[in-house]
Amino acid sequence: MTRELILHIGLTKTGSTSIQHLLAASRDKLAAQGVYVPTTPGKISHTLLMASVLEDLKWLPAESDPIWGGIAPATALTLFREAFAAEMAALPQWAERCIITSELMSERLLLDREIERLAAMLSPFFASTRVVVYLRRQDKHAASNYNQFLRAGFPAAPSLQEGWAQQAKMLDYDALLARYARVFGAKAMLPRIFSPEDLVNGDVVNDFLNVTQISLTNDAPRQLNQSINWEGQQLLLAINRRVDRNSSLRRGMPELRQLTNFVANSLQGPGWRPTRHEAANFMARFAQTNELVRLSYFPERASLFSDDFSDLPAEPLRVDLATVLEAAVGVLIEEASERIRRDTAAKMAQFRLLKRLGDTAGMRAVLMRTIQTTPQSAPRHLAARLRMAEICISEGDGRQACEHAEVALRIDPESRRARHLVRQASQSQSPSHDS
Numbered sequence: 524m525t526r527e528l529i530l531h532i533g534l535t536k537t538g539s540t541s542i543q544h545l546l547a548a549s550r551d552k553l554a555a556q557g558v559y560v561p562t563t564p565g566k567i568s569h570t571l572l573m574a575s576v577l578e579d580l581k582w583l584p585a586e587s588d589p590i591w592g593g594i595a596p597a598t599a600l601t602l603f604r605e606a607f608a609a610e611m612a613a614l615p616q617w618a619e620r621c622i623i624t625s626e627l628m629s630e631r632l633l634l635d636r637e638i639e640r641l642a643a644m645l646s647p648f649f650a651s652t653r654v655v656v657y658l659r660r661q662d663k664h665a666a667s668n669y670n671q672f673l674r675a676g677f678p679a680a681p682s683l684q685e686g687w688a689q690q691a692k693m694l695d696y697d698a699l700l701a702r703y704a705r706v707f708g709a710k711a712m713l714p715r716i717f718s719p720e721d722l723v724n725g726d727v728v729n730d731f732l733n734v735t736q737i738s739l740t741n742d743a744p745r746q747l748n749q750s751i752n753w754e755g756q757q758l759l760l761a762i763n764r765r766v767d768r769n770s771s772l773r774r775g776m777p778e779l780r781q782l783t784n785f786v787a788n789s790l791q792g793p794g795w796r797p798t799r800h801e802a803a804n805f806m807a808r809f810a811q812t813n814e815l816v817r818l819s820y821f822p823e824r825a826s827l828f829s830d831d832f833s834d835l836p837a838e839p840l841r842v843d844l845a846t847v848l849e850a851a852v853g854v855l856i857e858e859a860s861e862r863i864r865r866d867t868a869a870k871m872a873q874f875r876l877l878k879r880l881g882d883t884a885g886m887r888a889v890l891m892r893t894i895q896t897t898p899q900s901a902p903r904h905l906a907a908r909l910r911m912a913e914i915c916i917s918e919g920d921g922r923q924a925c926e927h928a929e930v931a932l933r934i935d936p937e938s939r940r941a942r943h944l945v946r947q948a949s950q951s952q953s954p955s956h957d958s
Contacts, residue, residue: 526648528648529623529652531626534664544567563603576637576638614648635706655715656713656714661694662801669681676779678764678767751792756795788857790850796836813826870893873889909928909941909944911924913944916947921948924947925952928948
């Protein structure tokens, strides 16, 4: 057996999502190159594989998380292990290489025995392994990761000096590489520096394709995990603190997840960054372990990471409550607009059902509710006007048909269908037509 495993373990906040989306969308092209990407651990990220070897179950997503498919985590993981073993045992003959990818493997698997369990699930099917991991300067990683802490519901203000000590173990790159090297072998390790000047064409996806010798067009969407801007982070922090004080609210509730997503999608942009002094002090904690990584894997570099902090603010970012309030209003408006879009989509789905049933009166009633509650700028308002004009024409109500068609034409002056309906409605009102 000569099959090779490419094990991509992250880190988090180093473009893993973009890599994974490109791989997931290119399975057929990869197969033509003899590269297999499993599906049982996840269609995009192989989170289930990470979860299946995790020792401390507190790191697992809540039972309500979609990853479990509505069943208990323990049951889901048992079913996964069986399905994954079957998928690996049935690898096709053309599969010369296999890619496993989950950024959580670097963040959550902190014990040798967890990685040993991972190897036990994978090694029987592969003759060799390469462990690809992207290392990001620790202060930049921590600052970027603050978004994830807020999304998870934590009520801590951003800081590298307080409340972040638990990250020290995750960001000890020497310990991380050593854990995997002890299990897979030192020669298997392929660490890369996550910095534009160190990546192929300044892009992590291009870099990953290069180091794995995969030929794909890099059309992965950029920045799939958009940063939440400073105002949005402050708003989420206020929400999380409110949840923390209210016993009737719980982290992970669907309503809170939806609200968090609204904030994240509405308020994108640069978020919190530490001061130059704070970042330099934080990096000093990792000076010794970073030097060990440099000596082992990057001896040609003067230092593992740049010690230039000039792009960071000299003073801490301040909270502008008026700006945060304005941001909150924007989120409320967006949430209300999204509710209208969902409600309108449901009405149009109801219309299609009534049309199949031949219920003209019901169709008219649904279309009227859609017209009354949907902004004219929404595409479905235009669709509802056109449908209503057609119904009115079929019922011989030329006057109402003409009004709906003319509104549709004002919304979209280029609509041939609207122009045609205006003519039809006008003709149905003409004296010659009435006679």
